[in-house]
Amino acid sequence: MTKNHLEIIEEHESCVRSYVRSFPTVFTQARGYKMWNEDGKEYIDFFSGAGALNYGHNEPNMKKKLVEYILDDGITHSLDKATEAKSEFLHKFHEVILQPRNLDYKVMFPGPTGTNTVESALKLARKVTGRTEVISFTNGFHGMTIGALSVTGNSMKRKGAGIPLNHSVTMPYDQFVNESDEMDTLAYLERFLDDNGSGVSIPAAIILETVQGEGGLNAARFEWLNKLDAICKKWGILLIIDDVQAGVGRTGTFFSFEPANIKPDIVCLSKSIGGYGLPLALTLINPELDKWKPGEHNGTFRGNNHAFITATEALSYWEDPKFEKSIQDKAVKITDFLTNMVEKYPEMKGFVKGRGFMQGISSDIDGFSEKVCENAFNHGLIMETAGGHDQVFKLFPAINIAEEGLEKGFELIERSIKDTIKQMKLEKETVTN
Incomplete structure (x- = not known):
């Protein structure tokens, strides 16, 4: 008997597989904010490759440039040799992104993934300061390799390392204790730095996400980020912003840190910097800190020319200020929609979290958000949960999504919320009876 695709995957792929369990169908096509499975069923994508597809699937201009480059026998693999594709990306990134924001960074290509850029940032911080410790924050997520796991908060992921994770100290993120201003978590941090008896050494760096994606869409307040930046300057600590998902x-x-008017020493970028979903990562380094010896940190796939082609074309979006304004306008609609859902359906005991195009609702009811995502998938919408207990269902649509796609997604989410409330009510009545 012929096996179907899901059966083949279940038989041969490791049990570590994850998303295929949440979205148990075989996808065959994708375009813009839509995906289709092998039966032709259409799905609206509010997942966007966990933030790797900010411009949607198969963006036509990027696709055209990439196909032309491949058909012209453009360089595919080059390590860090000079190529036209790399030069053009570097030039455009400087002209369109860095220079208008008054940012001066050297660009390092550490390898193609988010955890690669984090590893390079941690290594460089320790190299230039001569210190070993790094401070990270509760609920932070920075990658799955050993160094990145050492500054990641999730206990399940940390346990997967199989060894003790050393040379890092975890501090409470903004509003970690509660949602009020009752506890100044940075005063707590400063006390550890001030007191010689605290057991906390002056670290090489502090690493954080300004909005914690996997950690539950926790968004640091701008004043908190400003104070953290001042602390780093006071103590000579390097500030690393992990913008792999939030950037x-x-x-x-x-950059997610722009509204706070800070200039990190090191910035980690990956996921959507490639534009098309092709692997690419950048580590942006304050020129004064660029103390690497040639080849001191390297990787076979640090020069992905196909990604340079699509990344360069993606930057064309940012040449027009109207594009950024359109993102912010749609973000307001997302906030308004989620706020309305919280008010309209108090049964879910929810509250809005995040900012921009990474927002969601955190529910105090165990399992509620997971059920909403499950119902959403059944209705033709793809989204995932976040947080240590999967308590947040999060919206990650493409930042160039059409208004009609956004509204259709909203409609399906509300339908899923209503279904979940109804299901949980029935389950409660069954238990009672």
Whole structure:
């Protein structure tokens, strides 16, 4: 008997597979904010490759440039040799992104993934400061390799390392204790730095996400980020912003830290920097810190020329200020929709989290958000949960999504919320009876 695709995957792929369990269908096509499975069923994508597809699937201009490059026998693999594709990307990134924002960074290509850029940032911070410790924050997520796991908060992921994770100290993120201003978590941090008896050494760096994606859409307040930046300057600590998921427009500006008016020492970018979903990562380095010896940090796939082609074309969006404004306008609609859902359906005991195009609703009811995502998938909408207990269902649509796609997604989410409330009510009545 012939096996179907899902059966073949279940038989041969490791049990570590994850998303195929949440979205148990075989996808065959994708375009813009839509995906189709092998039966022709249409799905609206509010997942966007976990933030790797900020411009949607198979963006036509990027696709055209990439196909032309391949058909012309353009360089595919080059390590860090000079190529026209790399040079053009570097030039455009400087002209369109860095220079208008008054940012001066050297660009490092550490390898193609988010965890690669984090590893390079941690290594460089320790190299230039001569210190070993790094401070990270509760609920932070920075990658799955050993160094990145050491500054990641999730206990399940940390346990997967199989060894003790050293040379890192975890501090409470903004409003970690509660949602009020009752506890100044940075005063807590400063006390550890001030007191010689705290057991916390002056670290090489502090690493954080300004909006914690996997950690539950926790968004640091701008004043908190400003104070953290001042602490780093006071103590000579390098500030590393992990913008792998929150960057490239996801929060409403190209870099998530822009509204706070800070200039990190090191910035980590990956996911959507490639534009098309092709692997690419950048580590942006304050020129004064660029103390690498040639080849001191390297990787076979640090020069992905296909990604340079699509990444360069993706930057064309940012040449027009109207594009960024459109992201911010749609982000307001997302906030308004989620706020309305919280007010309209108090049964879910929810509250809105995040900012920009990475927002969601956190529910105090165990399992509620997971059920909403499950119902959404059944209705033809793809989205995932976040947080240590999967308590948040999060909206990650493409930042260039059409208004009609956004509205259709809203409609399906509301339908899923109503279905979940009804299902949980029935389950409660069954238990009672």
